[in-house]
Amino acid sequence: MPLSALERKQDSRVPDEDSKSGHSGQPLVVLGIETSCDETAAAIVLREADGRGRVLSNVVRSQFDEHRPYGGVVPEIAARAHVECLDAIIKAALAEANVGLADLSGIAATAGPGLNGGLVVGLVTGKTLALAADKPFLAINHLEAHALTVGLTDGIAPPYLMLLVSGGHTQTLLVEGVGRYRRLGTTIDDAIGEAFDKTAKLLGLGYPGGPEVEKAARAGDPSRFPLPRPMLGRAEPHFSLAGLKTALRQRAEAAAPLSDQDIADLCAAFEAAVCDVVSDRVGRAMEMAAGAFTPGQQKWLTIAGGVAANRKIAVALSTLAEARGYRLAVPPPSLCTDNGAMIAWAGAERLALGLVDGLDFAAKPRWPLDPDAPAAIGAGVKA
Ligand code: KG4
Ligand code: ZN
Secondary structure: OOOOHHHHHHOOOOOOOOOOOOOOOOOEEEEEEEOOOOEEEEEEEEEOOOOOEEEEEEEEEEOHHHHHHHOOOOHHHHHHHHHHHHHHHHHHHHHHHOOOHHHOOEEEEEEEOOOHHHHHHHHHHHHHHHHHHOOOEEEEEHHHHHHHHHHHHHOOOOOEEEEEEOOOOEEEEEEEEOOEEEEEEEEOOOOHHHHHHHHHHHOOOOOOHHHHHHHHHOOOOOOOOOOOOOOOOOOOOOEOOHHHHHHHHHHHHHHOOOOHHHHHHHHHHHHHHHHHHHHHHHHHHHHHHHHHOOOOOOEEEEEEOHHHHOHHHHHHHHHHHHHOOEEEEOOOHHHHOOOHHHHHHHHHHHHHOOOOEOOOOOOOOOOOOOOOOOOOOOOOOOO
16 A cells, blocks of 8 residues: 555655754765675765765776676676675775774665675675674665765755666656655666667677677667667656567567678667667656746756666757756766765765664665555566
8 A cells, every 4th residue: 555645754764854863964974885786886975064975985896707607697696796805895995085984974785676695795794884883874775875876976956857777777766855756667677778788698799788789889870670669659657678679689580690780780779769768758757757846946857877878878868858958967977887985875865864774674675766656567576
């Protein structure tokens, strides 16, 4: 049953609008730990007394080499790799920022959504450090951390619209405040990054697939292989990528054996179709979000997740934003992809509001940002 507005306010993870119990008047230094997928990351972020953020260190180790032979992330291998290097990464983050555990205002770790084994590694490490150093502990929703990143990078305050596009997530969100999110659209099948990765695998390109497809597409003709644009023009704001992926496979099979030019043309066709779909779906989210902004208020569209690194998608979104009276904010790639700084920043924002978590907080492999959002028809495992 959906929570009423009153019940939502009583959720301890959602701040009271007039919360005065936090630490917003003082500078906060927070350690953030991220282990939800295939990046082991730790960072130190300073939140100034006036709410501005500064990254003091941001250490990330990607597990591409471990997963490359399998063409995708293998959960067991990911968890083991986190165990092996997380301590050293945290040590490096503290050293680079020139702070010790005693200097921290709080310790934040990703608690979900993500792969359970990896989440447990980061969460238990964060809790143990918090217990040993007697610091507040913050269990962070990974999606919330992506959603709040533009506050750290660009000082943008809610409300704003957000497109989150990674290997595991494809969502449009209205960010109303810390802890207050309205999910507008989601994918009813594959995430966009996943579709890029599967396309690369099908065409014999490397892993991760997004950058490989983008590189190959540069030499391609997007019009040679016609591909569908699933959900285009539909009133429901959701995404669907499965039909596009199937159509691409059929085109590739029909053209086999594939030359380099065939591969380039298929990649260009795929990328062009994704751009059209993203523009259309984000445009629909903008229509739905129209009432959230007061007249004359600057409307921001922000983007996060690994797919945000795609140049063509960024250009398509920038064109859309301009046409609809929005400004587009894209954090630097190192803060769009998974990282510890966004976890530390979300922790600092929560700490500033007086929100802390108990050491009994369990990992949540599924943890939607907006539990009230109606399920998209056919929606499967995506949070
Ligand atoms: O956010 P991220 O680093 O990790 C998570 O999935 O959480 O996103 C990785 C995804 C992969 O699917 C990768 O193929 C995709 O982002 N990606 C791209 C590009 N760079 C990374 N997709 C399209 N174009 C790119 N340039
Ligand atoms: Zn992510």
